[in-house]
Amino acid sequence: MKFQEKTLNTDDDFIWTCQYCGIHNVVWVDLTVGSKQDFIEDCRICCRPNRIIVTVDNEEMTFIEARPSDE
Template identity: 45%
Template sequence: MQTTAEYYCAFCGEPNTTFVDISGGMQQSYIEDCQVCCRPNILYVRFDEDTLEVEIDSDYES
């Protein structure tokens, strides 16, 4: 099951929308380029087990 979520780029601060796949587990991390500045962000994705709400934190990829 896929859903969309929003995160803010760690470099430029602009909002980005990404697809997240719940079947990948309740905690995931992967790298995705910002749609605005094209710099790589490490995304840390967590799902609430009860509501399936998505929370994403982004960090710098060096």
């Protein structure tokens, strides 16, 4: 489980780490859609799907977490 903290913007690019091969990927997230988002992104290197969970905490900090999609 890995977290990256960033200050709040309405949208931003976030770096997440592939849970299968460890490569860093970048995903663009529209933070106006909701304070908690949960979606699947394919790794750009190994093409395996990772479950990405984005959480906005108290409208101040944004957390992004990647999990294996089959967990």
